[in-house]
Amino acid sequence: MTPTQKPNDHLVLAILTTLCCCMPLGIVSIIRSTQVNSYWAAEKYDEAMQASADAKKWALIGMGAMVIGILCYLLFFGGLVALGVGLSEMDF
Amino acid sequence: MRRGVAAAIAIVAAVGIVLIYRHFDPTFSHFAPKCPFHLLTGYDCPSCGIQRAMYAALNGDLKRAFWLNPFVALVMPYFLLIVLTTFAKGKHIENLRSIVQHRYAVYGYIALFFIWWVVRNTTWWQGVLSQYL
Numbered sequence: 001m002t003p004t005q006k007p008n009d010h011l012v013l014a015i016l017t018t019l020c021c022c023m024p025l026g027i028v029s030i031i032r033s034t035q036v037n038s039y040w041a042a043e044k045y046d047e048a049m050q051a052s053a054d055a056k057k058w059a060l061i062g063m064g065a066m067v068i069g070i071l072c073y074l075l076f077f078g079g080l081v082a083l084g085v086g087l088s089e090m091d092f
Numbered sequence: 093m094r095r096g097v098a099a100a101i102a103i104v105a106a107v108g109i110v111l112i113y114r115h116f117d118p119t120f121s122h123f124a125p126k127c128p129f130h131l132l133t134g135y136d137c138p139s140c141g142i143q144r145a146m147y148a149a150l151n152g153d154l155k156r157a158f159w160l161n162p163f164v165a166l167v168m169p170y171f172l173l174i175v176l177t178t179f180a181k182g183k184h185i186e187n188l189r190s191i192v193q194h195r196y197a198v199y200g201y202i203a204l205f206f207i208w209w210v211v212r213n214t215t216w217w218q219g220v221l222s223q224y225l
Contacts, residue, residue, distance in 0.1 A: 009193075011174055011178065011193060011198070012171075012174055012175050012178050015171055015174060015201070016171075018138075018139075018205060019139055019142075019164060019167075019171070020139065023129075023137060023138060023139070023205075027202060027205075030198060030201075030202060031202075033198075034195040034198050034199070037193075037195065038195065069125070069128055070125040073125055073126065074123065074125075077122050077123060081122075
């Protein structure tokens with residue numbers, strides 16, 4: 001069976017990932033993304049689908065890592081601020 | 093439907109980013125996310141400076157915005173071309189896509205990315221920068 005439509009190469013997501021400070025995973029994603037077109041042109045449909053799925057996977061993992069990192073950071077500083085406010089309002 | 097949702101998320105995110113970076117200077121805010129690479133190594137990553145650049149650009153200082161991260165400033169038009177050729181349709185768009193999204197163009201982007209990463213951490217670049225910032 002040959003698929004009729006070229007799988008999405010997710011290039012926009014991949015490049016956005018490299019620009020959002022999660023570079024290593026973004027680079028993996030970009031490289032898998034460019035392979036989608038090459039494999040499709042060579043009629044290697046299964047490989048093209050696999051490359052597409054990988055490109056999406058690594059871009060989303062990269063972005064997820066960034067979001068989790070930012071949340072941890074905010075939680076940490078939010079905690080420190082709360083602690084500071086709490087301590088400063090205590091009467092020693 | 094899914095594209096509509098994606099577009100809505102993109103618009104909300106863009107408006108949010110503009111509102112936040114119009115009013116908060118990330119240089120002095122403890123709540124601005126810090127680059128993990130910079131925190132761990134002390135060196136700049138290829139994207140370091142984009143929050144400060146957005147603050148500068150949204151407050152009218154375009155020169156400072158450019159020099160805080162010239163790589164991202166120069167790559168932004170290329171990224172927008174990729175977005176355009178991914179989502180728009182038409183014969184001219186097809187031609188443009190075959191150039192913009194050609195794998196050699198993308199490999200060029202990756203190469204520039206790593207060259208910029210090294211160059212921006214040299215003392216030579218710090219010297220160049222000190223004339224502009």
